[in-house]
Amino acid sequence: MTETKVKKEKRISFFQRLKRDQVNGAKQAVMQDLFDDMYDNRWQVYKVNFIRGLFFGLGSVLGATLLLALLIWLLAQLGTLVPFLSDFIQDILDALNNRGK
Secondary structure, three states: OOHHHHHHHHHOOHHHHHHHHHHHHHHHHHHHHHHHHHOOOHHHHHHHHHHHHHHHHHHHHHHHHHHHHHHHHHHHHHHHHOHHHHHHHHHHHHHHHHHOO
16 A cells, blocks of 8 residues: 555544445445345356356357458458459458368
8 A cells, every 4th residue: 555545544533434334334235135135045146147148158259250240241342442452351351261261
């Protein structure tokens, strides 16, 4: 900790620190109560998080695939519109097409 933080911490009175700690403890207790109300047991939490992870992974893969396909399509369209870039873009498209073979 820096020296200024230490001095500032010392300036805070005992009652201010006590109040701050009580507020933080109360927030943590409320969050724990909300968690306990939503889920009856830990296995339900594990199941929900596992399913959420599967859908997150699936969405990430599908999103990346669509984004890459859109990028390749845009490069192909740009190659036909701008003649001096067409050779460069064609080289990129050829490299992408030949990479999978």
